[in-house]
Amino acid sequence: MSGAARLLPGPIGVVLFLALWQIYCATSGISPLLLPTPLQVLRAFVEVMGEAPTWNHLSYTLGETLAGFGIALVVGVVLGWLIASSLLLERAVHPFVVASQIVPKVALVPLFVLWFGFGPTSKVVVSAVIAFFPIMTNTLLGLRSVDPGHDDVFQALRATRWQRFWQLQLPSAMPAILAGMEMAVVLATIGAVVGEYLGGSDGLGYFAVATMNAFQTDRLFAIIMLLTLMGFILYLAIAALRRVILPWQRKAVGE
Amino acid sequence: MSVAVACQGIGKSYASRSGIVEALAPVDLTIGAGEFIVLIGPSGCGKTTLLRILGGLLAPSAGTLGLKPGADGRQNIGFVFQAANLLPWLSVEENVALPLKLKHEGRAKRLTRARELCAQVGLAGFERSWPRELSGGMQQRGAIARALADDPALLLMDEPFGALDALTRTRLNQELERLWLARGATVVLVTHSISEAVMLADRIVLMSPRPGRIQAVVKVPFPRPRDPALEGTVEFQAIASELRARLGETS
Numbered sequence: 001m002s003g004a005a006r007l008l009p010g011p012i013g014v015v016l017f018l019a020l021w022q023i024y025c026a027t028s029g030i031s032p033l034l035l036p037t038p039l040q041v042l043r044a045f046v047e048v049m050g051e052a053p054t055w056n057h058l059s060y061t062l063g064e065t066l067a068g069f070g071i072a073l074v075v076g077v078v079l080g081w082l083i084a085s086s087l088l089l090e091r092a093v094h095p096f097v098v099a100s101q102i103v104p105k106v107a108l109v110p111l112f113v114l115w116f117g118f119g120p121t122s123k124v125v126v127s128a129v130i131a132f133f134p135i136m137t138n139t140l141l142g143l144r145s146v147d148p149g150h151d152d153v154f155q156a157l158r159a160t161r162w163q164r165f166w167q168l169q170l171p172s173a174m175p176a177i178l179a180g181m182e183m184a185v186v187l188a189t190i191g192a193v194v195g196e197y198l199g200g201s202d203g204l205g206y207f208a209v210a211t212m213n214a215f216q217t218d219r220l221f222a223i224i225m226l227l228t229l230m231g232f233i234l235y236l237a238i239a240a241l242r243r244v245i246l247p248w249q250r251k252a253v254g255e
Numbered sequence: 256m257s258v259a260v261a262c263q264g265i266g267k268s269y270a271s272r273s274g275i276v277e278a279l280a281p282v283d284l285t286i287g288a289g290e291f292i293v294l295i296g297p298s299g300c301g302k303t304t305l306l307r308i309l310g311g312l313l314a315p316s317a318g319t320l321g322l323k324p325g326a327d328g329r330q331n332i333g334f335v336f337q338a339a340n341l342l343p344w345l346s347v348e349e350n351v352a353l354p355l356k357l358k359h360e361g362r363a364k365r366l367t368r369a370r371e372l373c374a375q376v377g378l379a380g381f382e383r384s385w386p387r388e389l390s391g392g393m394q395q396r397g398a399i400a401r402a403l404a405d406d407p408a409l410l411l412m413d414e415p416f417g418a419l420d421a422l423t424r425t426r427l428n429q430e431l432e433r434l435w436l437a438r439g440a441t442v443v444l445v446t447h448s449i450s451e452a453v454m455l456a457d458r459i460v461l462m463s464p465r466p467g468r469i470q471a472v473v474k475v476p477f478p479r480p481r482d483p484a485l486e487g488t489v490e491f492q493a494i495a496s497e498l499r500a501r502l503g504e505t506s
Contacts, residue, residue, distance in 0.1 A: 149340040153401075156310050156334035156411075157354050167356075171344045248344050248385045 036218035044218035045225055054207070054226070061192050061203040062230060064120050068127025069188035069234075076132045076184070077177065080139025081165075097136070105130050106194055113199040123195030123203065130191035131184040138180030142173025175249065178242045185238050189231045204230075257323065259409060259441040260286040260309060264318035267304050277466035279304045281318055284460065284469065288323065288408075291435060291442045293456035295449065297502065301467020302445045303413055309443060310334050310411045322409065333402030333440075335412040339394035341386035347397050348373060348382040354405040365404075372400040375434065392423040399427075403434065410435075412444040416451070425483055428454055432480055449498050450486055461501055471501060 018038045024030070025037040032040060048054050083090045109126055116122035146169055154164050196205025208223045242249075264281040279301035286292050294302040307313040308320065310332055324330045333354075341350045348369040349356075355365035373382050376396040386394055395415060402410060416424040428451060435442055446452055452459050456475050463470040475494060477485060485491050 147340070149336060149338050150342060152312060152334070152336060153340050153342075153353075154357075155312050156332065157357050158311075159357050163357055167353075168342075171342070174344070246344070248387070 033215055033217050036221060040218045041221040041225070044216075045222035048219055048222045048226070057202060057204045057207040058226065058230065060120070061189075061196065061205065061227075064123040064127055064192040064195070064203065065185075065188045065230075065234070067120075067124045068191055069131055069185055071124065071128040072131035072135055072184055072188060073181065075128070076135025076180070077139050079132075080136045081143060083136075084140050084143035084169075097133075100129075101133055105191075109195055109198050112195070118200040120200075120202075122199065123192050126195040127188045127191030131188035134183040134187070135177065135180040138176040139173060142176030143169050145176070146172045175246060178238065178245065181241075182235060182238050185234045186231055189227070189234065193227060257288045258285055258321075259288040259290065259323050260284070260443070261321035262305075262309075262318065263321075265305070265308055265315045265320055266317040267301070267308065267313065268316050279308075279315075280466040280468040282469055286441060286443065288441055289439045291432075291455055291457045292444070293452040293459045294443065294445045294462060295447070295452045295459055295498070295502070296462030296467075296470070297464055299464040299467065300462035301464070302462050304467060305462075306411050306413050306443060306445050309409075324408070331405050331407040331409070333405070333407035333410045335395075335398050335402045335410070335415040337414045337417050339386070339391070339398040341394055341397050341401075343386055345386075346382065347378060347384050347386060347389065350386065350397055351400045351404055353401055358405065368404060369400070372403055373397075375403075376400045376430065392419050392427065395419065395427065399431070399434075403438070406438075408440055410440050410442045412442065414445050414447065417447065424448075424451070429480075429483060431455065436479060449495050449502075452498065453491055453494050454481060454483075454486065459498065461498065463504075473498065 022037050022039065025032075025035060036044070079093075083093055105126065108129070109122075112122040112125050112129075116125055150168055150172070154168050159167070192203065193205035193208075196203035197209055200206055204223055204227055208220055208227075211220045211223060262282055262284040264283060265279070266277070266281040267279040268275050268277045270276075282301075282305060284305075294305065296302050304313065308315045309322075312334075322330055322332075341347070342353070345353070348366060351372050352360075352365040352369035355368060360368075370382055373379055376399055378393060378396050378400065381389060381393065386397065389397065395418075399415065402412075416427050419427065432455060444455060453475055459473040459475060460469055461471045461473065462468065473494065477490070
């Protein structure tokens with residue numbers, strides 16, 4: 001396929017979708033309170049982005065997401081590494097890890113609000129709890145997947161335990177850890193927003209609920225757009241980080 | 256000639272479900288400093304086991320192993336494996352410099368040394384490449400350069416050219432001899448190939464399976480450096496067919 005033939009289907013699909021949406025709203029007579037037209041949403045988006053409180057809500061949510069993601073990253077990698085280095089610990093921790101995944105974490109949000117209050121702390125905790133699992137499992141998986149041949153090389157060179165960790169295990173695990181981070185950053189965003197839905201008076205999640213209660217559906221769509229953009233940019237940031245950290249993988253994935 | 260490696264009753268057995276399996280029956284072998292030894296034998300004869308014991312990758316279950324330290328008093332061992340085992344996240348020169356990095360050598364010094372070695376093994380111009388951009392033969396050259404980086408007194412090689420085509424193999428055999436002659440390290444090389452063994456070895460150690468043991472030791476008297484044309488001579492073929500016959504007895 002030529003470059004244009006490969007790039008075009010994406011934009012064409014989006015344009016077609018928006019056109020159908022617009023036509024549906026115009027012909028079905030559906031109330032804009034239920035479904036505004038794309039043009040109305042765009043107008044509301046421009047309007048919302050021009051208001052100062054939007055930016056405060058955005059920076060609030062972004063701060064919570066990044067804090068939650070950061071905690072998830074550190075705890076996930078350290079715990080993954082601890083479990084990888086001890087079979088005993090793995091057996092001891094395993095039931096808790098599985099349980100922490102099965103519990104619907106959204107159901108824990110009221111509890112976190114009770115413990116940590118309506119401020120940002122409870123949202124950061126929700127965000128971290130939801131995001132940490134893929135990082136931990138991927139770290140564990142990555143550390144376990146060290147090539148035995150590479151291990152032989154390090155053993156023949158009489159590498160110390162630390163050298164083995166920093167120069168063999170961690171680089172071997174890096175692709176898996178970054179894949180976990182890509183998942184985690186999206187989950188961290190969801191965690192922060194869900195936390196805001198249920199308590200407090202700041203952040204895009206709160207903003208969305210308040211807008212809905214005021215029946216400003218077009219503005220609600222605009223906020224959802226903004227949240228999507230934020231998540232997308234965070235995801236792209238991790239993807240960019242991957243290129244910087246794993247330059248040796250670049251051609252291997254067919255770019 | 257001084258002794259570089261002394262094996263006394265070195266053996267290895269494993270506990271398995273069907274009882275104790277003797278992978279390597281007690282072996283006595285003395286290797287002189289600067290000698291080129293080739294271990295040859297069918298699968299399961301314990302040649303790789305013996306090599307891994309020499310390299311400290313495997314603990315023997317019996318016997319004592321004496322390794323003489325090199326000229327600088329250190330017990331340095333270079334190990335080349337069947338697969339190149341280059342780290343995919345390091346460039347070729349960083350891979351070659353890995354032994355020096357693990358010894359906390361400064362960056363400038365170890366990269367200078369790595370580039371020198373890359374040139375010696377025919378990797379000039381590929382220092383900055385990623386290992387996956389190299390062919391199998393070139394990756395194995397990188398692995399050899401890495402094994403030589405810390406100037407080992409003892410170089411252990413486990414079928415280093417086994418996965419390569421015949422032409423590349425012949426060329427690398429020649430280059431290996433050249434590198435060895437220039438350095439005077441002791442080499443122990445494991446192979447399946449009779450012609451590779453005769454072409455490279457001072458002494459060939461024939462091993463036989465079940466349990467792995469030394470069957471015979473054959474001296475190869477040809478002068479160095481050896482030309483690939485040597486393979487066509489009557490003397491070469493005489494040694495090769497003697498080996499073939501002895502190996503035939505065991506398998």
